[in-house]
Amino acid sequence: MKKVIGFNGSPRKSFNTKSLVKTILEGAEKKGAETKLYDLAKMNIGGCIGCVACRRGPDCSIKDDMSDLLEEIKSADAVVFGSPVYMLQMTSQAKAFIDRLFPIIKNDFTSVLKTGTKALFVYTQGTVDTEAFRSYFNHNENMLQHFGFTVEKSFAVGNTRDKGDFEKQEDKVKEAMELGSNLAI
Numbered sequence: 001m002k003k004v005i006g007f008n009g010s011p012r013k014s015f016n017t018k019s020l021v022k023t024i025l026e027g028a029e030k031k032g033a034e035t036k037l038y039d040l041a042k043m044n045i046g047g048c049i050g051c052v053a054c055r056r057g058p059d060c061s062i063k064d065d066m067s068d069l070l071e072e073i074k075s076a077d078a079v080v081f082g083s084p085v086y087m088l089q090m091t092s093q094a095k096a097f098i099d100r101l102f103p104i105i106k107n108d109f110t111s112v113l114k115t116g117t118k119a120l121f122v123y124t125q126g127t128v129d130t131e132a133f134r135s136y137f138n139h140n141e142n143m144l145q146h147f148g149f150t151v152e153k154s155f156a157v158g159n160t161r162d163k164g165d166f167e168k169q170e171d172k173v174k175e176a177m178e179l180g181s182n183l184a185i
């Protein structure tokens with residue numbers, strides 16, 4: 001059975017980004033995957049302090065919720081990273097989490113991930129044009145590839161301001177389900 005995990009980087013815990021990640025995980029479940037969804041804003045994840053302990057050994061020196069999340073990621077077959085676009089970028093909650101992925105890369109630049117671990121970065125944004133931030137999305141795809149993930153093309157949902165705005169876009173909901181199905185194969 002494939003293990004697909006998702007992260008919601010929105011501080012609004014029941015809004016569009018969570019719903020988007022949840023829908024992707026539902027698509028994976030329909031193909032028989034085991035799934036888990038984490039709300040980053042609910043968790044205790046401090047910013048990287050640059051001690052570089054993870055360059056000298058395998059572990060991060062900060063003992064917070066990230067310790068368990070790193071183990072989850074290492075055992076996953078696919079990981080969904082979800083964030084709203086804030087100021088043309090991911091949220092600060094998502095960025096703190098991303099910085100703390102540093103232990104995934106060993107000192108010799110090899111990755112501790114299982115070969116072929118898939119990653120998908122998904123976004124919600126107020127802007128209707130889902131190509132508006134494509135260069136930033138591409139940048140994040142490169143970053144995940146550097147960590148050793150097999151990266152899928154990013155997916156964005158626009159025009160999401162109020163609760164339920166994602167669910168109103170039936171074509172996007174369908175696409176999200178399909179993305180989830182693909183992560184489970």
Ligand SMILES: Cc1cc2nc3c(=O)[nH]c(=O)nc-3n(C[C@H](O)[C@H](O)[C@H](O)COP(=O)(O)O)c2cc1C
Binds near residue numbers: 017018085088125161
């Ligand atoms: C502080 C802040 C900054 C934002 N910056 C942008 C932005 O640069 N571009 C954009 O298209 N939408 C921006 N938005 C809109 C959010 O991306 C959008 O409403 C998103 O769906 C929120 O995610 P959520 O519903 O999961 O909380 C911003 C919203 C906030 C609160």
